[in-house]
Amino acid sequence: MNKPLQVLIVDDEELARRLSMEYLRTHSDIIIAGECETGVEAVDAIQKLNPDLILLDIQMPELSGLEVLEVTGRRSGVIFTTAYDQYALKAFDLHAVDYLLKPYSQQRFDEALTKARKLLSAETSGIPATQALSQLISEQGEKMQRLLIRDRGQVHVVALDSIEYVEAQDDYILIHAAGKSYMKTQSLSELEAQLDAARFVRVHRSFLLSLAALKSIEKASKDSQVAVLHNGAQVPISRAGHERLKNLLN
Incomplete structure (x- = not known):
């Protein structure tokens, strides 16, 4: 993609948001569109800004990261950030959805961005890259209590x-x-x-x-x-x- 990527940072931890912003500064093709502390704020921001990429925490107050995607209908341009252990993240591995396990390094962060750029480029070329995320949200929804x-x-x-x-x-x-x-x-x-x-x-x-x-x-x-x-x-x-x-x- 030639145009800059608009990135939205969503995390209830201020230090985590600051770290993502610091890592993003080394990427000249990135523009930080905004940051959100809660899932409800994220829903509004996604609808208003329609960012190219979302750095999305999984565990948050009010709404989880997956619930944010369910409400907004967002199915692409997402990198999950989480403190989940490796076992709990098996579902994400199976669906080839990228995530950053806290605490993550600049190198791991850059790898996730590289993958995100490729997926976004594939979508603009007409290759669907949303099915895995849709399936993940659906499977998590089967366990829902609300x-x-x-x-x-x-x-x-x-x-x-x-x-x-x-x-x-x-x-x-x-x-x-x-x-x-x-x-x-x-x-x-x-x-x-x-x-x-x-x-x-x-x-x-x-x-x-x-x-x-x-x-x-x-x-x-x-x-x-x-x-x-x-x-x-x-x-x-x-x-x-x-x-x-x-x-x-x-």
Whole structure:
């Protein structure tokens, strides 16, 4: 790439941010676009600045590095910085995603930048370099205990235990949790694949239900049934959905 690279530094440790800035000074093709202390700050900065490269801490307050990528949809131009041990980083090795293990040297830092430049050049040449990162985020999401929803510049963190049901609406899903509703750009099938099948069941092509929220199953008509929730809401149940419910409840 001929033009300078805009780099965003994201780390909750000030000393780590200072070290990255010091190492970056030796690279004439780098412009520091900004720095962030929390995951929430990083979400806003990524949306506003759209940097070429992000030096991203994995463990941070409020949102982790992977959660930042999930909320923003960022899938390229990322170098993780972390204090994780080598064993915990096996997932990153398997996905060929580069990371810097703290404390890291100038030499190791430079190697990561070289790799990042090659990946960014490959992307501009039309070669996809985002699949590994997407897979890593998806696999980590399978272990999630909360949903992250960005709406009108705000990031909502919704605990899975608070979710009552989710309904599909065109290209969105509407998540009903603890008396509130949140809209997210995601398919119902994608969310279903991420959630624990022992806790959430697809009761209808357009509805996903939390078993903990279920109060009873009642007839809506001669040939149809509804799930009545503890909050009073009613969710339609298809024949296939009724079979799934029976298998889980028996």
